[in-house]
Amino acid sequence: MSLSESLPLLLAALVTEAAIGYPARLFAWIGHPVTWIGGLIAWLDRSLNRESASFAVRRMAGVAALLILLGVTLAAALALVALCRLAGVLALLPLALLASTLLAQRSLHDHVADVAAGLERDGLAGGRKAVSMIVGRDPESLDEAGVARAAIESLAENFSDGVVAPAFWLGAGGLPGGALYKAINTADSMIGHKHPRHLAFGWAAARLDDLVNLPASRLTALLLIAAAALDRNADAGTAWRAVRRDAQRHRSPNAGWPEAAMAGALGLRLAGPRVYGSVRVEDGWMGDGRAEATAADIRRALTLYRRACLFLWGLAAAGSLAALAL
Known part of the structure; x- marks a missing residue:
C-alpha cells in the first residue's frame, strides 16, 4: 500500500478503535486477531521447539518458526486487502475496521x-486484583x-507497543505492515x-521485536512530552530531562523511553527493582520524583495518555494530507 493509502487508513483505524474498541461479543464469537496469531505461535512452539535438540538447533528452529509466522501473516493480510478493494471507493471502511x-x-x-x-x-x-x-x-x-506505579508503567510501555508501534507500521506499510508488527x-x-x-x-522473536519497536518507543516519548506541554x-x-538521563538505564532498549517520559512529566519515579513470580529483577529508576504514587496519579497519567493519543491522531492527519497532496 502507498502512503496515500496507508496514512488515511491509519487515521481511520485510530478513530474507529477509539470509538468502538473490539466488542466483547465479537471476541466471544470469533476471538481476536492476536488470539489467532497466538494460536499459530503456540502450534509452532509445540511442533518445532524440541527440548532434546541442541541450543543451536533450537535457535534455528525459532528462526524458521518466525519466518513461517511472518509468511502466513503477510499472506493473510494481503488477501484481506485484495478482498476489501473489491468494494472500490468504500474499501477504506472494511480496511479501517480490520486495522483497528x-x-x-x-x-x-x-x-x-x-x-x-x-x-x-476497594x-x-x-x-x-485489577493490576x-x-x-x-x-x-x-x-x-x-x-x-x-505498575499501572502507570504499563500504560506508558503499552502506549508504545500497543498503540504507537502498530500505528507506525500501519502508516508505513498499511494493513500488512501493521499485521506483521503485531505478529x-x-x-x-x-x-x-x-x-x-x-x-x-x-531468540529471533525477541531480537526482531526490539528492532521494530525502536522508532515507536522514541516517538512515544516525544508524544508524551508534547502532551505534557499542554x-x-x-x-x-x-x-x-528524564528521557535523556534515564531511558538508557532501563533493562529494555525500548521501554525506558516512554516510562522515563511519563515519570518526568508526572514528577514520579517509575521502574526500579521489581518482582516477577519469585524472581527479583533489578532495573534502573526512571525519573527522580516521588515513588509514592496514588490512584490520583493514575488518573493524571490517563489524562496525559489521552492528550498524547490526540497528538498521534494529528500526526496521522497531517501525514495523510501531505501524502494526498503529493
Whole structure:
C-alpha cells in the first residue's frame, strides 16, 4: 500500500478503535486477531521447539518458526486487502475496521482506569486484583504505591507497543505492515522471554521485536512530552530531562523511553527493582520524583495518555494530507 493509502487508513483505524474498541461479543464469537496469531505461535512452539535438540538447533528452529509466522501473516493480510478493494471507493471502511483490531487505545485506557477505580473503591485488594490483569509481576508483592506505579508503567510501555508501534507500521506499510508488527510483538510476548524452554527458540522473536519497536518507543516519548506541554498538571521540561538521563538505564532498549517520559512529566519515579513470580529483577529508576504514587496519579497519567493519543491522531492527519497532496 502507498502512503496515500496507508496514512488515511491509519487515521481511520485510530478513530474507529477509539470509538468502538473490539466488542466483547465479537471476541466471544470469533476471538481476536492476536488470539489467532497466538494460536499459530503456540502450534509452532509445540511442533518445532524440541527440548532434546541442541541450543543451536533450537535457535534455528525459532528462526524458521518466525519466518513461517511472518509468511502466513503477510499472506493473510494481503488477501484481506485484495478482498476489501473489491468494494472500490468504500474499501477504506472494511480496511479501517480490520486495522483497528491491531490497536489498543481504548482497551489500554480502560484496563488502567480499572486499577485506579479498584484502589479508590476497594483499596489495596481491589488495586491488586485489577493490576494483575495488565502486568506480569506478582501483585501480592505490591503495596498501594507499587500498584499505582505498575499501572502507570504499563500504560506508558503499552502506549508504545500497543498503540504507537502498530500505528507506525500501519502508516508505513498499511494493513500488512501493521499485521506483521503485531505478529512479531505477539511472538515476543509468548516465546521471547528467557525461560529455559524459550531462551534459544525465542531468540529471533525477541531480537526482531526490539528492532521494530525502536522508532515507536522514541516517538512515544516525544508524544508524551508534547502532551505534557499542554497539561498544567504535568512538566514537559522534566519529562525531556528524564528521557535523556534515564531511558538508557532501563533493562529494555525500548521501554525506558516512554516510562522515563511519563515519570518526568508526572514528577514520579517509575521502574526500579521489581518482582516477577519469585524472581527479583533489578532495573534502573526512571525519573527522580516521588515513588509514592496514588490512584490520583493514575488518573493524571490517563489524562496525559489521552492528550498524547490526540497528538498521534494529528500526526496521522497531517501525514495523510501531505501524502494526498503529493
